[in-house]
Every structure is written in C-alpha cells, then in structure tokens.
Amino acid sequence: MTAHTTHSGIQVTDSNDFLQRFLLERAQVRGVLVRLEQSWRQVRERANYPASVRAPLAKTLAASALLTGNIKFEGSLSIQLKSRGPLTLLFAECSHDGRVRGLARWQDEPPADFRLTDGLEPLLAVTIENATSGQRYQGLVPVEDADLAVLFERYFERSEQLPTRIVLAADDTRCAGLMLQQLPAESGDEVDADAWNRVGILLRTLTPDELLTLSAEQLLLRLFHEESVRMYPSRPLSFGCRCSRERVAGMLHSLGRAEAAGAVREDGAAEITCEFCNTRYRFDIIDLEHLFRSGYGAPEVPTAH
Secondary structure, three states, rough: OOEEEEOOOOOEEEEOEEEEEEEEEEEEEEEEEEEEEEHHHHHHOOOOOOOOHHHHHHHHHHHHHOOOOOOOOOEEEEEEEEEOOOOOEEEEEOOOOOEEEEEEEOOHHHHOOOOOOOOOEEEEEEEEOOOOOEEEEEEEEEEEEHHHHHHHHHHHHHHHOOOOOEEEEEOOOOEEEEEEOOOOOOOOOOOOOOHHHHHHHHHHHOOOOHHHHHHHHHHHHHHHHHEEEEEEEOOOOEEEEOOOOOHHHHHHHHHHHHHHHHOOOOOOOOEEEEEOOOOOOEEHHHHHHHHHOOOOOOOOOOOOO
C-alpha cells in the first residue's frame, strides 16, 4: 500500500478501501467519506448472498465504517438490524483500527422489491464498545423507513441531537458512504444561517456512480469547492475478524459441558466455523475436558481457513 500527496497537500493512501475525514470551512460542516472494495468482496464471498440481500449488507458495512469517522476511541462500532421478516439479520462492524466485517441472514430468498420495513418488529441497534474503559453504549432506532441512510440520520438526531446527512451507495464491486454533520456554533462566531441548507442542496447532486468511483479529492471538490474543503489524512480500511480460539473456547464454556459435548461429531471432535471469516476451530474430547476443568480456554492448535 502506498501513499501520495494531493494538490491540497494531504497525504492519502492508494487503497480502494479508505476513510477520509474533511471539513467544509466556510459552512462549518464536518464530513466523512468511506469506500470499500476489497473488504466488501471478502465479505460477500463468505456466503451465497441473494442479490436482494447484498445491497443492504454492503450499505450497512459502509455505514459501520462511516459512523466511526468522528469518534475517538479504542474498540469497535457495530450495526445490527433484526427483524421477523424476509431479512432476519444485518450485522456490520468496524474497529478503531479500520478492520471491517459483516454478515446477513434471511428466510427463503427475499424478493428483489422487498423493503427493510417488511416483517414484524424490525429494530436497528448501533453499539459502541470501548476496549479501554470496558463501557458499552447502544442506541436503538425503530425501522420506520426502508432507506438505511435515513435510519442512520435518525440515529444521530435521537442520540446526539446532531443534524446529519448521509448518502450510501453499493453495487457488486464497491460500497461507499458520505456523511455531513453540522458543527455547533462557537460563542462569538458569525453564523452562516444558510450554510446547512446550502451543503444539503449540493449533496443531493451527488450520484451513486460518483460516490462509488471518483477519488476522494475529485468528489469533494466537485461537490463543495466553494465551501473551502480541508481534507485530513485518510486511513486505510480492510477486512478483519476478531474471532480467536480463545473466544470460541469461551463461547463453548458458556454453553455448559452437556451442550458442548452434544456438539461433538462422530470423529470425536466439535468443529466451530466463524460466520465472518470461515475460520474453523476444532476441539476434541481432550480439549473440551481441559476447557471445563481449567475454565481458561483450550490449548492452542492450528485453525483451518
């Protein structure tokens, strides 16, 4: 991975998977731009997702990275949408170091025209886990609109009372998102009353193809060149999973001895496959006995990909 300097003097990576923060100085609006290509490919290749499921999963994956753009923390941010409908689960997560992962579950094959509001009791949850403090914050948003971008805007309105505009786009090759947030006026500052409305109008001229294909600099200058765009150093994003043999051992221990033993197959071992990365963890009878006697996890042995 290499980096280059834009004519505005900012170092950006040449990765097709990146998070770009920026400021519209004239309008006093901050923003985040995210694009995923390789990592989206790795997520969608983990399962045989129907076409109608791929689009909302891709947008949720992009949004998970987008929402970390203005948060300073060590940990992860996850998005989860559950429903008793055609699409039963959407899940995406981005860590502070830019690792993303995601998955979806569905019943039968959702039709091409299905909506997120189809089904019973759909609910969107945004969860922030701070690894340093151990604290966990969760915001819940009723799924009252089929547009994911609108749901994330409502999340910010309800949780932070922060005016926010979000655009998401996806195809089978890439997914991307752009978020604008109005900064609170500092005491004594001259307020541009039309700024938020003005940048909103400019944002509505953005096409999905532009969001998915233009470089960060081209896109931002095309949209907001009169708003004095300041771009900050971008950071790369990549597919990454937090699974480990220790975490799987902890899950088996939490199930209890009887249920863990029930997972043992005819060959004398239990095999757990991570849904995110397809890594397989094998625990034989001796591993399980050690696990429940010690309570500290199973011995380290190679895992399979």
